[in-house]
Structures are given as structure tokens and as C-alpha cells.
Amino acid sequence: MTGGYILTNNPLVTERLGPDVPVEYLQCSYKSLLEAARDRIHLGARLLSHPLSGSVKPGETPYKSVILTKGKGDVDEQSLELIENAILACAKFQQRCDRYPPSVDLDCRLIDWTLLEGALASVIL
Amino acid sequence: MAKLRVVHYINQFFAQIGGEEKADYPAELRVGEVVGPGMALMQKFGDEAEIVATVVCGDSYFNENLDKATADILEMVASQKPDVFVAGPAFNAGRYGVACGTIAAAVQEKLGIPAVTGMYVENPGADMFKTKVYIVSTKNSAAGMRDAVAKLAPLALKLGKGEPIGASVEEGYIPNGVRVNFFEKERGSARAVKMLIKKLAGKPFETEFPMPVFDRVAPNPAVKDMAHAKIALVTSGGIVPKGNPDHIESSSASHYGEYDITGVMDLTADTFETAHGGYDPVYANADADRVLPVDVLRDMEKEGKIGSLHHLYYATVGNGTAVASAKKFAAEFAQKLKADGVDAVILTST
Amino acid sequence: MKLEIGNIFIKDIQFAAEAKVADGVLYVDKAALEKVVLEDETIKSVSFDIAKPGESVRITPVKDVIEPRVKVEGPGGIFPGIIAKVDTVGSGKTHVLKGMAVVTAGKIVGFQEGVIDMSGPGAKYTPFSETLNLVMVCEPVEGLKQHDYEKAVRLAGFRVAVALGELGRDVTPDETKVYETCGMKEGIEKYPNLPRVAYVQMLQSQGLLHDTYVYGVDAKKTLSTILWPTETMDGAIVSGNCVSACDKNPTYVHENNPVVEDLFAQHGKTLNFVCQIITNENVYLADKQRSSDWTAKMCRLLDLDGVIVSQEGFGNPDTDLIMNCKKIEAQGVKTVIITDEYAGRDGKSQSLADADPAADAVVTGGNANEVIVLPKMDKVIGTLDYVNKIAGASAETLQPDGSLVVELQVITGATNETGFIKLSAR
Amino acid sequence: MVKEVERAGLPVVHMCTVTPISMTVGANRIVPTIAIPHPLGNPALEPTEEKALRRKLVEKALTALQTEVDGQTVFDN
Numbered sequence: 007m008t009g010g011y012i013l014t015n016n017p018l019v020t021e022r023l024g025p026d027v028p029v030e031y032l033q034c035s036y037k038s039l040l041e042a043a044r045d046r047i048h049l050g051a052r053l054l055s056h057p058l059s060g061s062v063k064p065g066e067t068p069y070k071s072v073i074l075t076k077g078k079g080d081v082d083e084q085s086l087e088l089i090e091n092a093i094l095a096c097a098k099f100q101q102r103c104d105r106y107p108p109s110v111d112l113d114c115r116l117i118d119w120t121l122l123e124g125a126l127a128s129v130i131l
Numbered sequence: 132m133a134k135l136r137v138v139h140y141i142n143q144f145f146a147q148i149g150g151e152e153k154a155d156y157p158a159e160l161r162v163g164e165v166v167g168p169g170m171a172l173m174q175k176f177g178d179e180a181e182i183v184a185t186v187v188c189g190d191s192y193f194n195e196n197l198d199k200a201t202a203d204i205l206e207m208v209a210s211q212k213p214d215v216f217v218a219g220p221a222f223n224a225g226r227y228g229v230a231c232g233t234i235a236a237a238v239q240e241k242l243g244i245p246a247v248t249g250m251y252v253e254n255p256g257a258d259m260f261k262t263k264v265y266i267v268s269t270k271n272s273a274a275g276m277r278d279a280v281a282k283l284a285p286l287a288l289k290l291g292k293g294e295p296i297g298a299s300v301e302e303g304y305i306p307n308g309v310r311v312n313f314f315e316k317e318r319g320s321a322r323a324v325k326m327l328i329k330k331l332a333g334k335p336f337e338t339e340f341p342m343p344v345f346d347r348v349a350p351n352p353a354v355k356d357m358a359h360a361k362i363a364l365v366t367s368g369g370i371v372p373k374g375n376p377d378h379i380e381s382s383s384a385s386h387y388g389e390y391d392i393t394g395v396m397d398l399t400a401d402t403f404e405t406a407h408g409g410y411d412p413v414y415a416n417a418d419a420d421r422v423l424p425v426d427v428l429r430d431m432e433k434e435g436k437i438g439s440l441h442h443l444y445y446a447t448v449g450n451g452t453a454v455a456s457a458k459k460f461a462a463e464f465a466q467k468l469k470a471d472g473v474d475a476v477i478l479t480s481t
Numbered sequence: 482m483k484l485e486i487g488n489i490f491i492k493d494i495q496f497a498a499e500a501k502v503a504d505g506v507l508y509v510d511k512a513a514l515e516k517v518v519l520e521d522e523t524i525k526s527v528s529f530d531i532a533k534p535g536e537s538v539r540i541t542p543v544k545d546v547i548e549p550r551v552k553v554e555g556p557g558g559i560f561p562g563i564i565a566k567v568d569t570v571g572s573g574k575t576h577v578l579k580g581m582a583v584v585t586a587g588k589i590v591g592f593q594e595g596v597i598d599m600s601g602p603g604a605k606y607t608p609f610s611e612t613l614n615l616v617m618v619c620e621p622v623e624g625l626k627q628h629d630y631e632k633a634v635r636l637a638g639f640r641v642a643v644a645l646g647e648l649g650r651d652v653t654p655d656e657t658k659v660y661e662t663c664g665m666k667e668g669i670e671k672y673p674n675l676p677r678v679a680y681v682q683m684l685q686s687q688g689l690l691h692d693t694y695v696y697g698v699d700a701k702k703t704l705s706t707i708l709w710p711t712e713t714m715d716g717a718i719v720s721g722n723c724v725s726a727c728d729k730n731p732t733y734v735h736e737n738n739p740v741v742e743d744l745f746a747q748h749g750k751t752l753n754f755v756c757q758i759i760t761n762e763n764v765y766l767a768d769k770q771r772s773s774d775w776t777a778k779m780c781r782l783l784d785l786d787g788v789i790v791s792q793e794g795f796g797n798p799d800t801d802l803i804m805n806c807k808k809i810e811a812q813g814v815k816t817v818i819i820t821d822e823y824a825g826r827d828g829k830s831q832s833l834a835d836a837d838p839a840a841d842a843v844v845t846g847g848n849a850n851e852v853i854v855l856p857k858m859d860k861v862i863g864t865l866d867y868v869n870k871i872a873g874a875s876a877e878t879l880q881p882d883g884s885l886v887v888e889l890q891v892i893t894g895a896t897n898e899t900g901f902i903k904l905s906a907r
Numbered sequence: 908m909v910k911e912v913e914r915a916g917l918p919v920v921h922m923c924t925v926t927p928i929s930m931t932v933g934a935n936r937i938v939p940t941i942a943i944p945h946p947l948g949n950p951a952l953e954p955t956e957e958k959a960l961r962r963k964l965v966e967k968a969l970t971a972l973q974t975e976v977d978g979q980t981v982f983d984n
Contacts, residue, residue, distance in 0.1 A: 041408075044409075044410070045410065045411035045944070048410055048411065048942065048943035048944050049942060049943075049944070050942075053766060054765065054766055054767070055764050055765050055766060056764050056765075056766060056769070056796075056797035056800060057797075058795075058796030058797040058834060059687060059688075059764040059796075059797055060687055060688065060691055060724065060764070060796070060797075061685070061687075061691060061722070061724040061725030061728075061729070061794045061795045061796065062592070062724055062725075063725070063795060063796075063890070066592055067592070073765075081924060081925050081942070081943060083925055083927050083928070084766075086925060086928075086943075087835075088766075088800065088834075088835075090409070091831075091834045091835060092796075092834065093409075094830075094831060094834075095796065095823070095834055097825070097830065098823050098824075098825040098830045098850060099823075099850075100826075100888075102592075103592075106591065106592065107591070109591055110590070110591030110592050113590035113591045113592060113627065114590075114592065116590070116627055116689065117590060117688065117689055117690065117724070120628075120688035120689035120691075121687050121688040121689075121691065121764055122688075122764075123688060124686075124687050124688040124691075124701055124763065124764050124765075125763070125764040125765040125768075127701075127702075127765075128763065128765035128767065128768050129765065298905075298906060298907040299907045300907045301907075306907060308829065309827070309828040309829055310822055310824040310828040310829075310832060310848045310906045310907070311828055311848075311906060311907060312847040312848050312851050312889070312904055312905070312906045313904075313905060313906070313907070314605075314903045314904055314905070315903045315904075315905045316903070317903065318739055318743075318900055318901060318902060318903050319739070319819055319844045319845075319846055319897070319898075319899070319900025319901070319902065319903070319905065320739035320740040320742070320743045320789075320791075320819070320899060320900030320901065321739075321743045321746075321900070322844050322900065322905075323740065323743075323789045323791075323817045323819050323844045323900050324740075324743045324744060324746075324747055324789065324817075326817045326842050326844060327678065327752075327787050327788075327789055327815065327816075327817040327842070328676075328747070328751050328752065330787065330815045330817065330842050331676045331678075331752070331786055331787045331815055336842060338841055338842050338843045339843055339844050339845045339905055339906070339907065340820070340822065340832060340833075340843040340845045340906075341843075342836045342837065342838055342840055342841065342843075343831075343836055346910075346933065347910075347933050348910045348913045348914045348933060348935075349913075349935075350913065350918070350935035350936065350976045350977070350978070351913060351916060351917060351918040351919075352918065352975065353918060353972060353973050353974050353975045353976075354918055354972045354973050355973075357969055357972070357973055362969075362972075365908070365912065365919075367908060368946070410943050410944045411944045412944075413944070414944045414945040414948065414950050415944065415945065417950070418948060420947065420948065420958075420961065421945040421946065421947050421948030421950075421957075421961070422945070422946060422947060422948075423947075424947045424961050424964070424965050426958065426961070427958065427961050427962045427965045428965060430962070431965070431969075436969070437969065447908065449908075458908070458910075458911055461908040461909075461910075461911035461912065462911040462914070462915070465911050465912045465914070465915035465917065466915055468912070468915070468917060469915050469916060469917060473917060474917070474918075475917060475918045475919065475920075475972045476912050476917050476918070476919040476920070477919075477920055477922060477965070477968050477972075478908065478909050478912065478919055478920070478921050478922065478934075479922045479923070479940070479946055479947060480921065480922065480923040480924070480928075480929070480946065481924070481943050481944065481946055
């Protein structure tokens with residue numbers, strides 16, 4: 007991937023992707039993952055995928071994967087707006103996913119993975 | 132069922148006491164009296180509610196004796212134990228509108244009695260109070276009384292009975308920023324086609340969701356004599372004394388902190404930190420001067436580059452784009468800065 | 482391009498030994514339909530049920546809602562590229578079993594929503610409480626992956642709808658409607674003084690349970706393109722998505738796209754309905770940029786005066802919507818956009834994840850976070866697993882009397898963003 | 908916020924990293940800063956260099972406050 011990498015808290019992503027795709031796994035909540043992405047955007051990384059990918063609402067899934075560039079430097083305004091709006095959106099939804107049984111948790115991982123997979127199909131490697 | 136008890140507030144003009152020359156008429160409670168527009172309201176209430184008392188107050192009196200007038204009127208209203216309080220309608224009368232908004236909001240907040248008023252959308256009172264009380268949208272003059280009362284009375288009844296309040300277009304109140312669902316007569320696609328036809332024809336149309344608007348304020352004149360100017364610092368970067376004594380919340384810009392930096396020459400990791408949840412706090416926590424440049428300004432103060440650094444600074448949180456809620460308290464501390472003789476402000480954001 | 486739609490009004494559905502449509506009654510042969518479903522070896526079993534308006538029935542989790550149609554005259558068949566061959570559809574004559582729907586239900590992933598209540602307060606929020614519903618719940622064979630299960634159920638629904646539609650082939654329609662638009666030059670000559678208007682439809686295209694197919698092609702792998710507005714009436718666009726039930730378009734909505742219908746109603750009168758432009762809503766930001774660039778480019782190339790843009794789904798499509806709106810307006814083409822809102826339970830939060838002053842004409846399908854109480858129903862078709870045990874796991878959600886306190890977002894079609902419903906907000 | 912200060916009659920300079928946002932919120936005098944988490948600093952520098960950098964930015968802000976402006980102006984030199 008041209009200077010990009012995946013920031014994820016979804017274990018399935020690391021499992022599914024081969025060693026040639028750069029992935030950074032963080033063990034954290036959905037919102038914390040978005041905040042981690044935000045902190046990088048503040049330092050000049052750019053978003054390559056939409057942080058509110060998919061229709062599974064914040065609170066309905068614990069998993070999130072975003073694709074970022076490794077860039078440093080000026081803040082990309084669009085990325086900033088997207089990530090901040092995504093973090094704001096988290097507050098609008100009830101937290102439900104902490105009550106999921108393990109099988110549903112696996113489904114959440116799968117959906118997050120397919121959303122990422124859809125985006126990866128567009129990335130020029 | 133017993134009739135709902137209503138207390139009605141009107142100004143000297145609608146009480147037929149007089150115009151501008153009588154605007155200093157002090158607040159007065161008329162128990163058992165229905166005055167002026169109250170008659171029309173009574174008619175609309177039918178046998179569901181009655182005006183048990185009318186409060187009359189001159190517009191100048193109210194606005195010039197804001198605290199006393201508010202307190203007095205609250206007492207008058209409380210004494211009548213109403214189920215709902217109605218003020219106005221004020222149409223386009225500015226001071227009357229502000230009075231109606233102020234007292235209606237106070238009745239609701241302090242007495243816990245639901246209140247409603249009415250005014251023209253451009254009445255300054257509308258902008259000031261539309262998020263606090265329901266304000267029925269009226270025409271710009273008393274010629275629109277019939278129409279105003281036709282909306283005001285049913286809304287007052289609903290509020291008095293504690294019934295759920297519908298969307299602004301249904302009830303006729305000025306949109307208050309709270310989105311409420313309702314069923315339209317036509318489906319969305321038909322409404323979209325109609326809206327497009329109007330837009331194409333250059334005719335006025337009404338969007339169902341107004342985008343946030345950004346107004347502009349003209350720049351103030353430059354500082355002439357920096358060497359004698361008092362400079363104040365304000366930050367939206369959430370810099371607070373270590374331990375966050377005022378418990379400034381990390382994300383919602385719901386209040387602000389005012390902090391004394393008399394004698395503080397440099398912000399250090401031991402004394403200041405950030406309460407802001409909107410960015411990586413590591414850098415600001417290590418040295419808060421990176422957000423609030425106290426150290427540099429102290430140097431400049433010593434060197435005589437600036438007259439002085441104001442001993443108070445103001446801090447909020449909030450990222451650049453979420454400005455709506457910051458507006459109210461910013462106006463508040465701006466007044467304090469002005470009163471303290473500050474000449475110019477440096478506002479830092481993250 | 483001219484399409485004649487013959488509506489056969491269905492007033493009742495009954496199970497019977499012989500499948501037919503007679504006197505407005507659809508007789509369903511369960512065994513025959515079962516065979517149609519079980520053609521797919523990945524489906525272990527299927528159960529059919531009938532849900533009628535006014536009954537104390539809850540259907541959940543709903544995957545898709547499909548209207549049975551049959552191509553009587555003209556090229557191609559219903560659901561081209563999926564069930565029928567890939568021939569271009571949208572001309573000739575199509576018969577419709579009106580007033581009914583095939584509803585596919587069943588759990589593909591564990592957190593699926595999608596509720597249709599046939600009566601009670603929830604019923605007025607879903608358009609599918611007003612249709613006679615033939616509900617099919619498919620059980621997968623052991624170990625079937627979610628992707629394959631989704632595909633199996635999706636296709637089974639279409640096969641059943643086509644089989645039922647076939648029953649209407651030789652029935653005389655109760656009502657006939659004609660839809661016709663013309664080519665560029667012809668349109669300009671025919672309607673020299675009418676504004677040229679198109680419909681820009683944004684299609685959900687992101688992944689499992691988030692996909693839409695156009696002539697069988699996964700929409701996320703497409704560039705923005707043009708359709709005759711009648712093509713969608715023959716099933717050119719179908720749904721593969723059901724997460725965020727309130728604002729996703731079931732196949733039924735594509736077949737009966739309300740913007741297409743309402744633009745046709747004004748066609749030749751107040752406007753010239755030029756075409757339908759379809760564009761996608763991908764996750765990858767460069768795709769969003771490319772697709773919206775192409776959409777705006779086409780609007781200019783077609784010399785349009787105005788467009789209606791409809792959205793599909795929650796969150797990131799707000800970005801596509803605003804990009805489309807901004808770029809199309811920048812081409813001098815006037816826009817009206819249709820969306821829905823997530824303003825929080827109290828209605829006080831920022832409704833959209835993106836905004837721009839160019840979006841000055843907005844139609845809204847309402848606040849999907851608004852809370853509603855759904856009383857207990859006598860019968861449940863599908864499974865309440867999710868709604869009860871997960872969405873309803875907290876005391877606050879599942880009431881002692883069995884009623885559920887939920888947000889509108891779980892109800893199928895509640896805040897539909899093609900303007901299919903009357904719900905709105907201010 | 909910056910607008911409310913201006914509205915009260917006080918000249919105000921907005922020191923902000925993402926100037927388009929500053930434009931959106933209606934600031935009239937804008938000084939671009941280093942980075943969002945450290946607008947007036949740079950942790951990669953030595954403390955003395957960092958303070959010099961901050962000093963420069965604050966001087967720029969004072970210059971902005973002493974400059975008459977017509978409308979929204981970014982002081983980026």
C-alpha cells in the first residue's frame with residue numbers, strides 16, 4: 007500500500023491480512039480507536055477510508071478499522087473534519103455491544119473486516 | 132375536569148395604559164382580570180382553561196429593572212399557582228419581546244411552570260429565548276393577533292396539560308434546535324419534487340433541515356499602543372490548573388474556567404494540564420505553554436513590549452467546528468474582559 | 482423508452498394446493514415454492530408464513546422486501562443479471578402483484594435489526610405494515626459462512642418473487658400506468674421550456690449486508706452511470722443490505738422508487754425528467770471523490786437544470802451526499818437532497834455527520850434516534866433473539882409487560898431516504 | 908467563541924492550526940500555528956528553540972492585533 011497502513015482494534019483484520027499489508031493493532035474501544043486515528047491526523051496523517059464505514063452504528067459494534075497514510079506535516083482538513091464528526095457521532099448512540107454473546111462479537115469482527123476489505127479493493131498496492 | 136389556570140403577562144400598551152410615555156409602568160398583578168389580548172386567548176381556551184390573573188408591566192420598567200421586575204413578577208405568578216404561563220404575544224416590539232422571553236423563561240426555570248410566548252421571528256427576543264421557551268411565530272404587528280392567538284392558545288393548553296409537543300411546523304413555534312418527528316401529508320419524494328420545482332423557478336422554498344449558519348462580526352480597530360495595552364489570554368485548548376479544579380468536561384463545551392495567573396511566569400507539567408479530550412494531551416500536559424503562551428507573554432511584559440498580561444485567563448474545550456454551545460459563555464466572559472479594561476485578546480485553539 | 486405497468490391488486494394471500502392469482506387472491510403452493518428455494522443446496526430448510534395488515538404480528542429480523550413482478554412484453558426479464566439474463570430492461574409491459582410483498586427474514590449476523598409490525602404503534606412507521614406479506618425464513622446448512630448465507634437468502638427471495646410474479650402473467654391488470662421518457666435531443670425538442678431534471682440515486686456499497694447490485698454488478702465496483710428511469714421498475718437494482726434497517730432500501734423500494742414515480746408525475750408538465758443517475762457510497766475516500774466528481778460531471782454533460790439526490794444509510798454516506806450536492810451545485814445545477822437524521826434520543830445532537838451551505842434544500846425522513854415503545858405481539862415470525870436479548874437486554878429496553886423501548890432505527894423503512902414515507906422532522 | 912469576543916468590542920487574534928476552521932468560525936485576525944496538539948510549540952525542538960518559536964508566533968499575533976483589517980485576514984508571514 008502506497009505509504010498507508012491500517013489502524014484497527016479488530017483481531018480478525020490482523021488474522022486475515024498477510025504480512026505485506028501494514029497493520030497496527032490497538033487493543034481499545036471503538037471510540038478510542040477513532041481518537042487514536044484523530045491524534046495521528048493531528049500530526050499530519052490523512053484518512054484513506056471513511057471512519058464511519060458501514061451502517062453498524064457506534065455502540066452496536068466494538069470494532070473499527072481505518073486506513074491512514076503515514077504522512078507527517080500539515081493537517082488535512084477533510085480528514086480532520088471526518089474524524090471529529092465521527093467521534094461526535096459516537097455520543098448519539100446507546101452502548102449495546104458490551105452485552106453481546108461471543109458469537110455476535112465474531113459477527114461484528116466479520117462485518118468490520120468486510121467493510122475494510124471493500125475499501126482495500128480500491129487501494130492501489 | 133377543572134379548568135387549567137393561566138396567568139397572562141402583557142405590557143402597558145396592550146393593557147391600554149399608554150404607549151412609550153407609560154413604558155415605565157411598574158409590574159402589577161390584576162387578579163381575576165382578563166386584559167386586552169387575554170380576551171382573545173380566553174375565547175380560544177373555551178372551557179378548557181381560564182386566565183386567573185394578568186400581570187401588567189411597562190417595557191422600560193422591566194428592562195431597566197430586570198432583576199427586581201423578574202423577582203416581583205415571579206412572586207406574583209407563583210401566588211396564582213397557574214398550570215401554564217402565557218406572555219405576549221409581542222410581535223415585533225423588541226423590548227416587549229425580550230421581557231416576554233425573560234419572564235417566560237424565568238417562570239419555567241424557577242417556578243417549574245410551563246410557559247409560552249409569541250413574537251415575530253426577527254424580534255431580538257426570539258433569538259435570545261427560542262431555545263429556552265416555546266415561542267409561537269407571529270406576524271410583525273398586532274394586526275396578526277388572531278393568527279397569533281390561534282397558535283398560542285392550543286400550545287398553552289398542551290403545555291398546561293403536560294401533553295407531548297409536536298414539531299415546530301405542527302405547533303407553530305419558532306424552531307428551537309430540538310428535532311421532533313411528525314408525519315407530513317405527502318411523502319418525502321413528492322415534497323422533494325415540489326421543493327425542486329420552486330427552487331428551479333427561483334421561488335422561495337423552505338428546507339426541512341437548515342444547515343448550521345455562520346454569521347460574521349466586523350473586525351475591531353487595531354491596538355494603537357501595544358506597549359501600554361492590557362492583553363488577555365483565552366484558549367479553547369482546555370488548559371487548566373493541574374487537577375482540573377472546576378471539572379471542565381473533556382468534550383462538551385458546557386462551561387468555562389476562569390483562572391488567576393497572577394505571579395505565574397511559566398506553565399509547567401506540575402502546575403497546569405489540559406482537560407481537552409479532543410487531542411492527544413501528551414504535549415500540552417508536558418508544557419501547557421505550548422497551548423497557552425504565558426511564558427512568552429511574561430517576557431514581553433517585562434520587556435515592555437506589551438503593557439500587561441491580564442491576571443485572569445479563560446479556558447474552554449471544544450474543537451474548532453463545534454462552536455454553537457460555546458457562544459453563550461463566550462459572550463459572558465467577553466463582557467468580563469471588557470469590564471476589566473482589557474484592550475485585546477489572544478485566543479489560542481488546538 | 483416506454484414501459485407499461487399493469488397492476489394486479491392483491492387483496493388476500495392464501496396457502497393452497499394450486500398456485501394461481503384469481504379474483505385478487507394470490508394462492509400460494511408452499512411445496513412448489515419450497516422447491517424453488519431449496520434449489521440452492523446451501524439452504525437446509527425454509528418456512529413460509531403470511532402476515533396481514535392489522536394482525537398482531539412482528540416480523541424480524543427482516544432482510545429484504547420484494548414485490549413480485551413479471552415481464553409480459555419487451556426485452557429481458559425481472560432482476561436482470563441476477564435471475565433473468567442481463568438484457569436491458571425498462572421497456573414493454575410488466576405485470577405487478579400490487580399490495581403484497583415477499584419478505585425474507587432470518588438472522589445472518591447476530592446484531593441484525595429490521596422490524597415490521599403489522600399492527601400497533603410500530604406499524605405506522607413501516608410502509609410494509611400495509612402490504613400482505615409472504616414471509617420466508619431460510620435456515621442455512623451447517624457451517625455456512627455469513628457471506629454465502631446472505632447471498633443464498635438474497636437470491637432465494639428473488640426466485641420466489643419471480644415465481645409468484647409469473648402467476649400474474651396472464652391475469653388482466655386492474656390498472657395500467659404508462660411511463661415514458663425520451664432521448665436527449667428529442668426531449669429538448671419536445672419540452673423546450675421545461676427544466677431538465679434528473680434523479681441522482683446514491684446506492685449503499687460497502688460490504689457484507691451493505692451492498693447493492695445493478696444488473697448483477699456489485700455497486701461498489703461501478704462508476705456513476707445513467708439509467709432510463711423505467712429500468713429500476715423491472716428490478717435493475719436490487720438490495721443486498723439490511724444493516725440500519727430504517728434507512729436502507731429494500732428491493733421493493735427500488736422497484737417502486739418514489740422519486741422516479743413522483744418525477745414521472747410531473748414529467749412533461751412542470752419538468753422534463755431526463756434520466757436516473759446512479760452512484761455509489763464506498764468506504765474508500767478516493768472512491769467517494771471519484772464517484773461524486775463523475776456524478777457532477779454527468780449533470781453538466783446532460784445540461785441538467787436540477788436534480789434530486791437521495792441517500793442510503795447512516796454515517797459515511799452523509800459525506801457522499803454533501804460531496805454530490807456541493808459539486809453538482811458548483812456546476813450550476815440546482816439540487817434538493819433527501820436524507821434522514823441522527824439527532825440523538827433528545828433530538829438535540831447534530832443531525833448529519835457532514836454539512837455544507839450549498840445544501841440549502843433538504844427533505845428529511847425524520848430522526849432515527851427517536852424512541853418508540855413497541856408493545857408485545859401475539860406472534861413473531863423470524864426470531865426475537867436480537868431485539869429481545871441484545872437490543873432489549875437492559876431493563877430500560879425490555880419492559881416487564883414484554884413491550885420494547887427501541888429507537889426508530891430498528892424499524893424497516895422508518896426513515897427511508899428516497900422519500901418513500903411521510904415521516905419528517907423539524 | 909472568537910466572534911463573541913469580537914462582538915464585545917475587543918480586537919482578538921485567533922491562533923489556530925487549521926486556518927480554514929478559523930475562517931469558518933468567523934475570526935478576523937488569524938495566525939496559523941504549528942500543530943493541533945501543540946499549536947505554540949514543537950516537542951521535537953530543544954526547549955530554548957521551542958520558546959523562540961513560540962515567541963515568534965506570539966509576536967506575529969501582536970502584529971496582527973496592531974494591524975487594521977477589513978475582513979478575515981490570515982497573517983502567515
